[in-house]
Amino acid sequence: MPIDAAQALSAAPRTGEITWDRKDVQLYHLGIGAGVPATGPGELRYTLEDRLHVLPSFATVAGGGPPGVISGLSLPGVDVDLARVLHGGQSLTVHRPLPARGTATTTDRITAVYDKGTAALLVLRTDAADADGPLWTAEAEIFVRGEGGWGGDRGPSTRSEPPAGAPDTVTERPTREDQALLYRLSGDANPLHADPAFARRAGFERPILHGLCTYGMTLKAVVETQLDEDVTRVRSWAARFDGVVYPGETLRLRMWRQRGEGGSGRGSASAVRVAATAVERADAPVLTGVVALP
Template sequence: MPIDAAKALAAEPRIGEISWSHKDVQLYHLGIGAGVPATDPDELRYTLESGLHVLPSFATVAGAGSPGVIGGLSMPGVDVDLAHVLHGGQSLTLYRPLPAECTAASTTSRIAAVHDKGKAAVLVMRTDVADADGPLWTGDAQIYVRGEGGWGGDRGPSLRREAPAGPPDRTVERPIREDQALLYRLSGDRNPLHADPGFAKRAGFERPVLHGLCTYGMTLKAVVDTLLDGDVTRVRGYTTRFAGVVYPGETLRIRMWRGGDSGDGGADGDSDGDGGEVRVAVSTVERGDAPVLADTVVAHS
């Protein structure tokens, strides 16, 4: 079996160091569609180096996306075909706002879990990042490997949640440029699935697909801009399950529900209390609202 669960779980954590500049942050923001309209003050906070705000999902590409999904596939006990790999889900826990520049942050990465889903295996790649001032974030990438399950291992927890009740509080649509994946991949994820038509067909897709983490970033930006007053520092955590693919040129439909308060404030999740959450569902307009992101939650102050 190409995945040796015991070996993967017992492997020593990988310690590394990453850095980033405001240019990396700006490139990431452009890669998730920021900057339209180019002179809009609400967009300039993502694209202009003076007073640059850092969307927390930048954590998924900081240091050129290392270690991320590809890093998980190079861990001891893991030897799989990249064409059988999908990014199944992603979560982030934020400990404080991300700086626009960082000369040295330490990364500690390990396989935190290996789940047997029958027809597939799911690896959970956990990365903790800290700088000189302390912890910055913890990220979990759920790596779905087709054809590698069935060894009788633990199935792991279900990531599915009950659908939000009632109509969404807000619905927005976000167009995806034809070259969005080509721009986004410059932030570090060079998987040919997102650029090479031949590779995409071998992986079972009609053409290259958009990075799931690009949709992840576009969605968080929509939530921050729409329900969190544009304040990136209010985001405490962000989790999603990748439920379907997106093709460049399509349009995302992002539905948002204000969730219950997680502290002492009001039940609508606004900033009056200690914290709340926004539930989100994302689909593609052109394919009959085909689901893209599911079980998606943004925790906020």
């Protein structure tokens, strides 16, 4: 089996150093749709260097190298075909606001390998810290199709239904036809998002948008509509990638605010839950189990 669960779980953590600057942050923000309208005060926080705020999801691309979903495939015990790989989910905990430029040490390890029958599921944890201490902790769920069925632990069920009742907020975010081409410049050069022939080999009619791009777009919308446009209020952000987005489609985001005890109003929200769908395909699910903790 190309995935050796015992070897993957027992392997020593891999450490490395990453650096980033304001241009990397600006490019990431543009890749998730920031800058529309170009002169909007809220958008300038993402695009203008003298007032730059860093959206926490930038952590998923900081350093400009392959993101966890790709770098995890080079760890000991893992040798798979990239065309069989799908990013199944992503969680992120930020320990303090991300700086617009910095250097950090990252530590990667596979913390779980589950047998989902038709696929294997790898859980890759990445911790990042700088000279002042921990910055963020990220976990990527990586599905490898065709590599399950060896009789291993199936792992916990992670399916999640949207909250009952009407959402508090519904908003739409368009994607551009060239968005994947711009987003991939932040480090994820997987041809699935650019090469039609590779996308067809992977089972898609055409290249798809990066799940982490949708992930960042959705967090930006939550910050704008639920957290007073304050990126520093995000403590954690998690989502499951339950469907794909084709560049040029529109995201419909339904948001539910879950209040703190005795609270009312935006500032008292203890969690924001989101369901993201693709408008042009009859609200086909894209992101589920989406939770922001301010």
